[in-house]
Amino acid sequence: MELDPKTRRWTLSRLPPGTEILAVEELRGGWSSLVRGLHTSDGDYVLRSMTRPELAERAHDMLTRETLVLRMLESAGFPAPRTLGTDLSGDQCGWPSLLMTRLPGRVEIGDDGAAGTRALALARRLAAIHRLRPPSPLPEYVPWAWPGEIKYPGHTVHAELWRRAEDLITRNPPRYPGRFLHRDFHPGNVLFDDTGALTGVIDWTESSYGPADLDVAHCATMLALLHGDALSDAFVDAYRAAGGQLATDRATHLYWRLLDALSFAPDAPNAGEAWRGLGRHDLTPDVLARALERHLGYLIRTFG
Known part of the structure; x- marks a missing residue:
């Protein structure tokens, strides 16, 4: 090149x-x-x-x-x-x-035994990001899913699930204490070295001001698609353990989790394209569509 x-x-x-x-x-x-x-x-x-x-x-x-x-x-x-x-x-x-x-390290998204350790490192780093205070004001966050514009997957037999998820974000956003957000924090924007140590965070183009819950939700969605719901929730728990502050009521937590997850409808093509380029050829659009639908159901059953 x-x-x-x-x-x-x-x-x-x-x-x-x-x-x-x-x-x-x-x-x-x-x-x-x-x-x-x-x-x-x-x-x-x-x-x-x-x-x-x-x-x-x-x-x-x-x-x-x-x-x-x-x-x-x-x-x-x-x-x-x-x-x-x-x-x-x-x-x-x-x-x-x-x-x-250029920072040292590389993106690691393999579905291997180290994924859980990396998720803990992600949680600690995101909690540290949310403690930063920019010297200049940043724009308020922009949602990436809008009620009335959610694209349901055409082959779904669970249309009611999608309608329920969309209904749950069809209201005014909950009030929140504002934080500095990376806004696109996920495993694809974090680097690790050969020892498994986190070496840096990249891609700050969407940095903004908003609820910490939304940054956490975005990474949690990505982890659910990459590794499953259990690791996604382990990341959220680790964020809290690292001192991160999230909404305490279930309805508010569910709102932010669904707002992010629905932005990937219907088949998470954006994330999938990048992940396949990094070797995760198992994450086809059809696989990701099913994983996203399972994740929506899991969120509603757990927090709804």
Whole structure:
């Protein structure tokens, strides 16, 4: 893989003088952008480019927000990439782009004996994120599921389950104490090293202000799809044990869990596409559709 000449010139202008780009690779696992790893004579870097047409109108805001948050995290000593330059217009790189340092580690989503240990590490790190206080105000969270627009899977024989889940989020959102949210925190945006230690958190483009329950719900949904409901709930329990504060009443907890889970309807294609690219070929759209439906039923039976 190569950078086009214009992108290469812009990138090198943001790196120390004399730096040479030795190799370029596409980093798998992302959905919203093209993420390229740059191996250079000065070290390793990452170039994120917002290439999806449906995100074109939001690309400027997403990269501006990520740059702001990465600078805040750097000043707080939090393990996250360090920003080196942005091409918000895309004039230099072809698409709106952000150049940043590359953290050690890799995404781990295998359905193996270490998944439970990783879930505990995720919970502790998310609780630490929610204790951060950004120096500048962030936009309020935006829900990713809207009553009346939920797409039920066409083959389902449990349409009543979907209607019940949608009914339970058809009300005004519960009141909540606001927190700094990653907003897209899940195993695909967290890195681990060879020892199993968590080395950093990436992809801060959706950072916002809102209920901690929603960040927890998003990761819990992802874990349910990847590993099942038991590990999903173990993550939630570990978040509380790490000092994280969640809604205490079951109806409010269920609201946030369903609001996130329904955003994956009908077959979780976004997550599935990235996960299959990381080797989880077992997670086909049909498998994920069934897993999501099972998860909805589990949530309603447990908290409804």
